[in-house]
Amino acid sequence: MVTTKLIPRTPEAVEPPLLIKSILAQSLRYEPQREIIYRDLFRMNYVEFNKRVRRLANMLTGLGIAPGDTVAVLDWDSHRYLECFFGVTSMGAVLHTVNVRLSPAQILYTMNHAQDKVVLIHEDFLPILTAIKDQLTTVEKYVILYDKVYTDLNAVGQVPAGFSCEYEAALRDESDEYDFPDFDENTWATTFYTTGTTGNPKGVYFSHRQLFMHTMGLSTFVCGYQAVPFSSTADVYMPITPMFHVHAWGFPFLATLLSAKQVYPGRYEPEVLLKLLLSEGVTLSHCVPTILTMLVNSPVAKQVDLSRWKVIIGGSALTKGLAKAALELGIQVYQGYGMSETAPIMALTQLNDTERPLPIDEQVDYRTRAGRVAPFVDIRLMDDDGNFVPHDGHSLGEVVARGYWMTQGYYEDPERGADLWKGGWLHTGDVASVTPDNWLIIADRTKDVVKTGGEWVSSLDIENLLSQIDGVAETAVVGLPDERWGERPHALVVLKPGTDLTADSIRQMLRDRIEADHLNKWYLPDRILFVAEIPKTSVGKIDKKRIRTDMKDQILNT
């Protein structure tokens, strides 16, 4: 850091910190009558919302929460969750958005590790709680969240044994006055856990300043650059990526800043989603490809007008087939790229002046890329020696990043935190190229890329080539050690029944294709092993780690 001249300050002068309460305050200024909706159960405007956020802060204070304490939430996407996004953080407490998809044992680990003090839990998750409650070491109070209170007044205030209160009754009984204090903008605001293939879940965390700046960056991209055009005047937002997953990509903060109409769908049920989409006029959502596939294939989709709906796909890659199917239904599909550690936005589809007028078929190529690198995110491609690789659209390197909203480590895990930030850059573990015009194209995971003769070859690229051969049902490509080249690619292939392909004929077809595509000859796998099935992980992903270890000898002896 260079030494410069700082601005002098008059003793009484004030420059406020960047806090989440400042985002909340804007929601009352311009369109406070706009609504926040929960399924067909509950609706309120921003005036009411602001009051309820304050009632929540009073309720938590009553339950013993002070600045620095952690409040855990286990809920579906709801207005209650949004209230916690603002209320818990603005009182100076930490919001732990519990990933309810983890195993009970993992949930237990994360709740003890985060030192949760008060837990807000939807009744659907009581079985999980029952399984782990005895082993929770820091929790002092429980609050029950019921959906039935919105249709059955008798349910308001019903409390299971061991619980302190029911959410709606408690809110009703509290004052709607609460003066959110000023504090350091580097205050811990949220925390949640991310899992890898090994070890305990890792706790990532974000400060008020980081979430404030993420909101500003997202706003610049979607409002200013019209990446995924979003204007509070015309748009209605509904998340279909859980709020416990990186704050539903931070969009709830932006929608609240702009006092846009927001729709929270609770548990994701196809008919409820589609009904809300139409009845509330939803124009912007984000989801994983599975959800979009389900909606696109729904018989109803062809009978209704989805042409105002913009959907950002994340989590897994958007395929060209799905993109085209959605575009043909009038749905505008985009892709986003990010991870828990990056709060999450690192890239998002943004069609520039030349790309925007292109026909759908040509747009598909752009819309299925990871996206253009987002404003204020500094992305580089790094090789194994820590050198930067050029952004020429074909050179591969690991995606490393800096920016205003990157987790500064893993909670109480200095070793993995140091790995994440090795050399002062956040390592994503993804291998990609970046085009000179700022498109990020993900090629592989660092651990799966094949490093051969000083070049990085994407195992996914080779799999794509193989999958285009008639008769190939499924394939997996891994790199294995090679004395001369460091590593060489090898392929597992599952053949379709009745085909007469041989390893030699496949290699010949690949060789022709590699030549035609002007690819380098090192894309050609050394060995092709025919197998009955490809090893998969518990969540159905190809288990390349297991292939590289358990099947190594079998492959090399082919």
Place this chain on the structure above:
Amino acid sequence: MVTTKLIPRTPEAVEPPLLIKSILAQSLRYEPQREIIYRDLFRMNYVEFNKRVRRLANMLTGLGIAPGDTVAVLDWDSHRYLECFFGVTSMGAVLHTVNVRLSPAQILYTMNHAQDKVVLIHEDFLPILTAIKDQLTTVEKYVILYDKVYTDLNAVGQVPAGFSCEYEAALRDESDEYDFPDFDENTWATTFYTTGTTGNPKGVYFSHRQLFMHTMGLSTFVCGYQAVPFSSTADVYMPITPMFHVHAWGFPFLATLLSAKQVYPGRYEPEVLLKLLLSEGVTLSHCVPTILTMLVNSPVAKQVDLSRWKVIIGGSALTKGLAKAALELGIQVYQGYGMSETAPIMALTQLNDTERPLPIDEQVDYRTRAGRVAPFVDIRLMDDDGNFVPHDGHSLGEVVARGYWMTQGYYEDPERGADLWKGGWLHTGDVASVTPDNWLIIADRTKDVVKTGGEWVSSLDIENLLSQIDGVAETAVVGLPDERWGERPHALVVLKPGTDLTADSIRQMLRDRIEADHLNKWYLPDRILFVAEIPKTSVGKIDKKRIRTDMKDQILNT
């Protein structure tokens, strides 16, 4: 400040400071081919612009500028000025945007006070320099800015005696590589001087963080809330408020962030402005009412299509007459409110969901208000005892503010700085009301408001009532001390020739009007003094200070 838990940081983790270079970096990402234009003399795209900004930093380094040094610019609105906005600040130096409309003696004062080290000056201002050069105490080097270099290659590199170099030749000879360093975001970025009725000009100043956040706030307002709709994809920006005046309201930073097309008109000449407006397709400008009046009254205005032009008025109030005339030509007029001390945006016209569809006649009422309070600006109305006055649309109080972009004092003037920030709020000296739906309505200056019987009465409101009486040519209302009420209003009136109005008849008409408008009876001036002319200041404003002192006895003896 409440004590909270801060986020822990891994030793190698990086969270970058909020710097102006980060705004500049975005301009290359999405639409680098868009252009920045200077009159009909020069045009470049953002790629070239980024290179020139770095050439400038190298040039200044060569002239001895180091972080913390001050660089002064005297220029019309130009691409060169924009280059200084980014280049001077991003190298860690301070940019002094010299107000060339001050007297040579005042300019001399500001340049010595700011400790300018290198001066960039347009040839038009050489006569000023000649007058003061001998008395400049800190300047070491001069750079000449010529317009003729864009049409006459022989002029490139011509240097007057005592000058170090000519801007274009110097840029041409420098490298376009310059690695702008990281430094503290509270680094002093810009400074300029504001004048009052007494004393020396006061130096206000802004940090990188403040200008960054001003850009974010403006972006949220105009891109997100569509206050004055601005999208880089559809809009072309041309300032008609000088860049030395609060960085042309900060719009050049936003336009660069969004890589919007920008047009710089040089010295304001009506025919040049109108020509650029049409030939470059300008859609967004800001100016003082005088300029808009001039353009609206130009015979050409009625022959051309100005329906894509949005104009924000500031500096003085937009009258309903001018607003209507502009709207009828298809020009969308808006009003902004701010001051040098507030960087400047505090309020801007923003029509909400209900107001936007209103007919022009009704919109005029909204568009002539000071505006809706801007995002992240915390405005309060304060009475003489430091208490807050309710935002009920009629109660008056002094406008005081806090926010992310307020000057933290006056340079080396602790006393006036302490006055500005008395009680921890920035005092604007303006008296206003705020409606419950966030409209700011300026009523008067604090020193001119009449404080009578515990109530604040706007002298401007009484002047407005008086000016509606047939036969009244001009009027000025001031408050004078009164034993019983503290102060009472008194009026000076200039009659139109041939009228037979008397003080009594005017008071009677006023009394009727006050009754009809349900105004309070304390609006009625105690005395009406007929005068041949109203005392004015050198810039043509009513000199109420002089009226209150020099004419006090004369008024009270009426």
